[in-house]
Amino acid sequence: MTTANAGPLRRLRPPRAKRSQGLNLVALMDIFTILVFFLLVNSVDVQDIPARNHVELPESAAERTPRTSVTLTVTNEAVLLDEQPIIAVADLLNDPDAGMRTLSQTLAGLDALAEPGAEVTVLGDRGLPFRLLKQVMSASTEAGFERVSLAVIQKTQGGPAS
DSSP states (O other): OHHHHHHHHHHHSOOOOOOOOSOOHHHHHHHHHHHHHHHHHTTOOOOOOOOOTTOOOOEEOOOSOOOSOEEEEEOSSEEEETTEEEEEHHHHHHSHHHHHHHHHHHHHTOGGGGSTTOEEEEEEOTTSOHHHHHHHHHHHHHHTOSEEEEOOEEOOSSSSOO
């Protein structure tokens, strides 16, 4: 009985539209667009060097970014290695030879020199005399560092950095 009645009801129903089993390209395009924007926004390659409030870095138009390395900070008062004073600037200026020996010996004892291509980055206030920065960079080379970099603020293409 049920089979005889089911036949006419089946005929009265409208035929179902067959669904496509393909991919929904609109949703995929939305996902890929969001992914591309996310990657573009987050692809800026900037390395932050720890901020030193008492050091105003000079500006430069250098294109390459600094690598992670040992950081020497030269302030008006002292030369610092990881915020620890190594030598007073007055001592380095008054007796350059003794100051260079002290600085070289301190730097030579660092574990970073065990790695090939050891690097040091010098952060010096823009108001310091260059001969002082040159002494610090020379002492770093004497200690065994193969690469010595001077940290600067990168200028924008159109003018000075803001």
